[in-house]
Amino acid sequence: MAETEQTEKIKNPVQSAERIFSVMETLAQTGPVGLVELSGMLGLHKSTVHRLLLSLTCMGYVQQDEETSKYMLTFKLVELSEKILAKVDILTVVHPYITRLANDCNETVHFVQRRGTEVFYLDKVAPLKPQESAIRMASQVGLARPLYCSGVGKSILAEMSEEEVRYIWDHSEIEKKTEHTIVTLDELLKELQIVKEKGYALDNEENELGVRCIAVCVPDHRGRPMNAFSISAPVGRMTDERINELAVQILRTKEEIQLRLGQA
Incomplete structure (x- = not known):
């Protein structure tokens, strides 16, 4: 049991990172999209995707349209790429x-x-x-x-x-x-x-x-x-x-x- 828990501790951070980047890459391709549709594209449960979107929103990478409730990327990634390329x-x-x-x-x-x-x-x-x-x-x-x-x-x-x-x-x-x-x-x-x-x-x-x-x-x-x-x-x-x-x-x-x- 202890070994399983330790394995989970190792796997989970990587899996979370993979899922977060999957959300961002998908949003970059689709543009504004609803939660249910995005969940279907990613093959993940709606609650999991919602949690990832909330995290990305808190970090400033995603925003939700107040009228359509659709999610979209902000320009924070563009700002990061500008800083990287400028160097x-x-x-x-x-x-x-x-x-x-x-x-x-x-x-x-x-x-x-x-x-x-x-x-x-x-x-x-x-x-x-x-x-x-x-x-x-x-x-x-x-x-x-x-x-x-x-x-x-x-x-x-x-x-x-x-x-x-x-x-x-x-x-x-x-x-x-x-x-x-x-x-x-x-x-x-x-x-x-x-x-x-x-x-x-x-x-x-x-x-x-x-x-x-x-x-x-x-x-x-x-x-x-x-x-x-x-x-x-x-x-x-x-x-x-x-x-x-x-x-x-x-x-x-x-x-x-x-x-x-x-x-x-």
């Missing part, structure tokens, strides 16, 4: 993925974050076995570049509304950095439409002669287009055919990062 160090999460990407494609990979009308280079990963090249890229961690004339910048802009893009354009110092730099808003808007269709952006020597980049945007935990990463290489290695190959790799890496961040 996520994006660089710690992303670095292993872009390191692998750099070594897989044998090219340099950059990670940036938007700040106002510019992007700041937060991480730069060179492959373990870099290819020989006469080009030495001017990029470095801490460097700032305008959004409008970089692959990473255009990948971020493509996730914004046209109104936001116009605002950023109007508040940027437009400069023809190379003969390939986009210097009109109409041309930029056309380019961003192509980015939306393909899922990635290109920098065709627009910021630095001799260097071509392919880039993708990674939204932050609130879905805002704040981060991006790119593969950069000398134009001699970045043919259109190579770009198509790298597009598969960079889009796959983006998907993996988003899964890791819970964005899928």
